[in-house]
Amino acid sequence: MNPSFPRQNEFLGVETIGHGYNLAGLPGDSxxxxxxxxxxxxxxxxxxxxxxxxxxxxxxLAAGLLNRVFIPLGDVAPDRTxxxxxxxNYDYTQWAALKLPAEKGLLIRxxxxxxxxxIDLNKVDFTCTLVWPVEDGxxxxxxxxxxxxxxxxxxxx
Numbered sequence: 741m742n743p744s745f746p747r748q749n750e751f752l753g754v755e756t757i758g759h760g761y762n763l764a765g766l767p768g769d770s771x772x773x774x775x776x777x778x779x780x781x782x783x784x785x786x787x788x789x790x791x792x793x794x795x796x797x798x799x800x801l802a803a804g805l806l807n808r809v810f811i812p813l814g815d816v817a818p819d820r821t822x823x824x825x826x827x828x829n830y831d832y833t834q835w836a837a838l839k840l841p842a843e844k845g846l847l848i849r850x851x852x853x854x855x856x857x858x859i860d861l862n863k864v865d866f867t868c869t870l871v872w873p874v875e876d877g878x879x880x881x882x883x884x885x886x887x888x889x890x891x892x893x894x895x896x897x
Contacts, residue, residue: 770816770831775809782808799838799847803856806836813851835874850875 768774782805792798813832838847844861853876864870 770811779805779809795840795843799840799856802838806838809833810836848872848874853878853880855880 768778783801786801786804792801811831811833813830816831818830832851834851836849838856839845840847846859846861847856848859849856857872859872
């Protein structure tokens with residue numbers, strides 16, 4: 741990292757179309773075409789060699805793919821065409837969603853708290869307006885210290 745981020749590379753700058761092209765061409769750049777092409781191939785290979793057999797398998801694959809293209813706040817230079825304000829100027833993964841059409845379910849997670857939360861659409865009253873928070877203000881870190889167990893020594897044969 742350079743302390744003059746995000747302006748340390750302006751002398752090399754060229755006008756580009758779209759956001760996230762400041763590292764275009766480098767492996768894993770943040771441009772939308774690079775991220776979507778990467779997902780296309782990763783999903784294809786994963787499905788061919790280890791196709792999801794259950795909804796849970798599909799959810800694990802989808803979450804892994806989304807994790808692969810997660811954009812941290814500050815990773816992509818600000819978009820100066822947007823109004824002032826750090827969150828308005830930076831491109832980052834604000835939330836993610838998984839749709840489960842067969843189960844009529846929707847899973848969501850926020851930027852800070854990556855734990856999936858489910859909305860069961862079978863139980864939603866669509867006659868009124870409902871709002872669900874994507875972020876709950878926590879990291880949802882669970883302390884598992886007390887759950888540690890002694891490992892059984894391997895039997896000597």
